[in-house]
Amino acid sequence: MLLEKTVQTIGPLDREAMKNARRRVDSLIKPPGSLGRLEELAVQLAGIQGRTIPEYGSRAVILMAGDHGVVSEGVSAAPREITYQMLSAFTGGVAGISVLSRMAGADLVVVDVGVAVPVDIPGVLNHKVREGTGNITAGPAMSREEAVKALEAGIRVAADQIESGRRLLATGDMGIGNTTPSSAILAVLAGIPPEEATGRGTMVNDRVLERKVWAVKEAIRVNRPDPGDGIDVVSKVGGLEIAGLAGVILGAASRRIPVVIDGFISTAAAMVACAIKKEAREFIIPSHLSGERGHAYMLEHLGLKPLLHLDMRLGEGTGAVLAMGIVEAACRIMKEMASFEQAGLSDLDEEKLQK
C-alpha cells in the first residue's frame, strides 16, 4: 500500500520552473553554458523543487546495511562479520562515511534492514526485514513480500528525514558480498552478460572473480527474474539494503527531494527504483564513477553522467557525500551570482557576438 501510493505520487519535473531557471542561469555574468554541469544541475534542481532558484539546505546520507546468503559460495574476500562490525564504526564517527559526511555537513543515518545478526547499537535504526538474504545461487534472495517491506522501510526512513527538514538526501550501503547481487541486477535489468557486469569488488582475486561470475549466472538461471518487474528482480537476485535504498530513492522522488546516489550498490538500487517507476530517474543526481567495472554500464543504462572521477570503491555513501558540495554550488550560483544587468556589464549577447 505505502509502496503503491509512493510510486503513484512520483510526477514529472516542473517544466515551467526549469524554463525560468534556464533563463536565470543564462543571465548570469559568465559566457552561456560555461558552468557546464553546474548549470544543468541548477535547472534539474529547479524542476524538482518547483522554484526558479533552487534551495540547498539540511542534508542527510541514509546508509542501509544488510547481509547476503551468497557469501557462503565464496564470492567475497572479506568475512561476513564485517557488516555488523562496521555499524559501530559508522555511529562512532570513525568510518570513511562518518568522516566525509561530517565534512559535507550531512547527518549520517544508519539503518539495519537485513544484517545477519541481532543489532543493538545506539544510533542504528532498526528496520530489519530478515537476517540476511537467502543464497541466490540456490533460490530467491527474499520473498516478494519481504522485498516490498524493505522498499517500504526505505520510503519510511526517507519520509522521516524529509519531515524533519532534510532538503537533500544521499544513499550509502554496507553489506559484505553485495557486489554480486548488484552485478546480477545490472545483468538482468540492462541485459548485459554476467562476465561484463561482474567485477572484483573488494580485493577479489581471479579465482574468486570466476566464482562471482558463476554465482551471477546461477542466480539468474535458478530464479529467472523478470526484467520488466523491478520488485521481482530485487527480491530474486538482489539484497535487503539494495531494496531499502531503492525505497529511499522512490520516497525522495515522491516528495520532490533530490537524492544523490553513491557507487555500484546505490546505482543498482537506482536501477531497481527506475524499473519500478521510471520517472524516479529525474530526481536522481549521480556522484562518482566507481572503480568497480560494471558501474559505467549502470550509469549509461540510466542516462546519468558522473561528476567525480576518484576511482573510489568503498561504498557507504562516501562518493555521494563528496558530490553534495557540487549540488550546493549549483544552488549558490543561482542565488549569489549577479546578472549582466545587475552588474551593469556589457552584455555577452550571443547573436551580437557571433556576427
Place this chain on the structure above:
Amino acid sequence: MLLEKTVQTIGPLDREAMKNARRRVDSLIKPPGSLGRLEELAVQLAGIQGRTIPEYGSRAVILMAGDHGVVSEGVSAAPREITYQMLSAFTGGVAGISVLSRMAGADLVVVDVGVAVPVDIPGVLNHKVREGTGNITAGPAMSREEAVKALEAGIRVAADQIESGRRLLATGDMGIGNTTPSSAILAVLAGIPPEEATGRGTMVNDRVLERKVWAVKEAIRVNRPDPGDGIDVVSKVGGLEIAGLAGVILGAASRRIPVVIDGFISTAAAMVACAIKKEAREFIIPSHLSGERGHAYMLEHLGLKPLLHLDMRLGEGTGAVLAMGIVEAACRIMKEMASFEQAGLSDLDEEKLQK
C-alpha cells in the same frame, strides 16, 4: 634573481613521509585502495608537507588578470573591455569565482598583472607589468624581462599568501582572448598541431575558430619560441596572467605548499612552470577537466588526471576551488578515520584474504 632563487629551492617530495602516509592509509578501516584518488592525494600531500598526516588549513585562490593584444585579430567573441569590467564583479562578490570560493572557504585574491587599462579598484592588487600583451601574430607577447617580472609577481603574491598563513593555494585567470596564447603554449610545449591544440573558448563560431588556429600558427611562425625554455615560450606566445600564474605555482612549490590548478589557462601556466622547473609538477593538484578541447592534452602532457568532470569552461579558478573540498577530504580521512587496530575490527589482511 627572485625567480632563480625560487626555482633552485624547489625540491623533491619527502619520500619518507609518503611511505609513512601510505602505511597509515592502508591501516584505515576500509579495503586497501578503496578510497582511490583520495588516498593518492593524501600521500602526495604528505610528501609535499613532510608529515604523515597532512594538514588542511587556510586557503586562497589567486586570480591573475591580463589583456591580450591578439584580440585585435578577431580571435575572441567577447570584447576586451570585459577583462576590466569583471574585476569589480570579483571583488564585489557576485562573479562565479566569488560565489564558489566563498563556499570553499577560500579567500579570493585578485591581481592585475596586465590589464590593458589603468585599474583603481579597491581590493585588486596592483602588480601590473604592462598594459596588455603585444599582438603575438606580429611579434612577442612581451619581452623576456617582462615575462620574468610577471613570473616574479606571481611568486611574490604566493609568498605573501603563504606568509599570512595559507596552506593551500589555487589558481584562476581572467583575460579576454587568453585561450589563444594558451593553445599556442600547448602546441609548442607538447608538440601538438595548432588545429588540435585550439578550441572554441567562449562562444566562438567556425569562422572565429579558423581565425584562432591561424593566429596560433602565425604566432609560432613569427616568434619561433624555444620549447626547451619555458620563459621564452611564455614571453613570446603567452600572456601576462599566464606567466603570473606560473609564478604562483613555482612560488607555492618552493615553499612546499600544494597548489590546485583550474582549467585551460591555469594548466597552460602549469606547463610553463614545469618547463621552467619540472619538479614543480609534484606540488600541483589537478581539479576539473575543462570543456575546452585542448585541456585533456595538457593534463596528459603533465601526467595529471582530473578529479571533476563538470564540462566547465569559465576559468576564474571556479573548477579549482570546487576541488578544494576533495583535498580537504583527503586530509580528513588520514586524521579522522580509525585504523583496524584502533577500531578493534577483524583485519582485512590482504594475504589472508587472497588465499
